[in-house]
Amino acid sequence: MKSKEYIRPMRAMWWLHNTQLKLFMLRELTSVFVAGYAVFLIVLIAKFNTRTPVPLGVDPFGDTLRCPAALVFQLIALPFVIFHSVTWFNLTPKAIVLFRGEERVSPLVIAGGHYALWVLVSVLILLVVL
Amino acid sequence: MAKSNEPFWWALFGAGGMVAALFMPITIVITSVLVMCNAETPDQLGRLFGNPLVRIYLFVLISLPMFHWAHRFRFTLVDLGLKAAKGPIAVLCYGSALAGTLIAALLLLGIWA
Numbered sequence: 001m002k003s004k005e006y007i008r009p010m011r012a013m014w015w016l017h018n019t020q021l022k023l024f025m026l027r028e029l030t031s032v033f034v035a036g037y038a039v040f041l042i043v044l045i046a047k048f049n050t051r052t053p054v055p056l057g058v059d060p061f062g063d064t065l066r067c068p069a070a071l072v073f074q075l076i077a078l079p080f081v082i083f084h085s086v087t088w089f090n091l092t093p094k095a096i097v098l099f100r101g102e103e104r105v106s107p108l109v110i111a112g113g114h115y116a117l118w119v120l121v122s123v124l125i126l127l128v129v130l
Numbered sequence: 131m132a133k134s135n136e137p138f139w140w141a142l143f144g145a146g147g148m149v150a151a152l153f154m155p156i157t158i159v160i161t162s163v164l165v166m167c168n169a170e171t172p173d174q175l176g177r178l179f180g181n182p183l184v185r186i187y188l189f190v191l192i193s194l195p196m197f198h199w200a201h202r203f204r205f206t207l208v209d210l211g212l213k214a215a216k217g218p219i220a221v222l223c224y225g226s227a228l229a230g231t232l233i234a235a236l237l238l239l240g241i242w243a
Contacts, residue, residue, distance in 0.1 A: 012211040028206040034150045035199035037158060038192045038230060044161070045188065045237045048179045061179075062172030065165050074162035081154050088151040095144075114151075122156040129160055129170060129178065 030084035033077040040070060089114040139201050139224065146198025153191055185238045192234040196227040 015021040047060040064070060092114050093107030164170035178184045200223035207219050236242035 010211060015209075025206075028202055028209075031199040031202040031206075034146075034154060034195045035203075035227075035230075037154060038196050038199075040161075041188055041192050042230065042234055042237065045179065045234070048176060049237060049240065059172065061176055065161065065172050065175065071162055071166060074158050078155065078158045078162065081150065081158060084147075085151040085155055088147050118152055121152050125153070125156050125160070129164075129174075 026083065027087045030080045030087075033080040034084060036073065037077050037081065040073065085118060089118065139197070142194065142197035142227075143201035144198075146194035146196065146201075149190060150195040150198055153187075154195065157191060189234055189238050193227075193231040196230045197224070200224045200227040 015025040044061065044064055047064045050060055089111055093110040096110055098105040098110065160170055161175070165172070165175070179188075204220050204223040208216055212219060233242070
């Protein structure tokens with residue numbers, strides 16, 4: 001027997017309704033670029049692995065890094081991934097509730113701490129790489 | 131209460147979200163902007179890719195963010211109206227992240243290709 005339970009109909013474009021919902025959907029979309037870049041890294045590693053025995057003048061690893069399609073994808077992905085970082089750190093006070101004695105640590109301190117860590121990590125990685 | 135494996139996937143989602151938020155933007159800058167303006171040559175990056183510590187870094191940066199995507203994308207598809215395909219969507223999303231993790235591990239350990 002079919003259930004008589006009422007299921008509210010929902011259109012696929014419900015999220016175009018207002019700015020909040022559009023921003024929510026944009027945040028969810030960032031995950032596609034996060035995964036896309038992970039796939040690009042897998043391709044890079046595969047190209048790197050085939051690099052050593054190839055004849056002189058052939059460089060699959062360098063070609064992949066300099067490939068215009070890869071660069072365009074990364075330049076599009078970058079703002080989405082930064083949007084992911086910002087929305088993620090802004091939510092940290094909701095996920096992490098700390099108490100110092102009786103007093104709750106300010107949400108600003110928790111989010112701010114994550115932003116500071118982000119800057120520190122990025123600078124350290126740049127120093128290692130450059 | 132029904133048993134659920136939700137906390138397990140949520141933990142991976144959270145870890146992946148944090149790893150992606152902290153490490154991915156700067157890594158993208160290195161492999162795109164710095165390569166474009168020749169501040170980082172493929173040779174320099176190649177030396178890094180051969181380093182075992184960098185390989186561990188790359189593994190973490192590939193695997194956990196893929197689970198982050200799987201969990202988020204799974205619910206986005208359901209929210210967009212694919213409720214009927216809930217089961218297969220979950221399998222496909224987490225399965226892709228598992229496959230990506232396995233491929234990355236095999237490549238980084240030099241077992242495959």
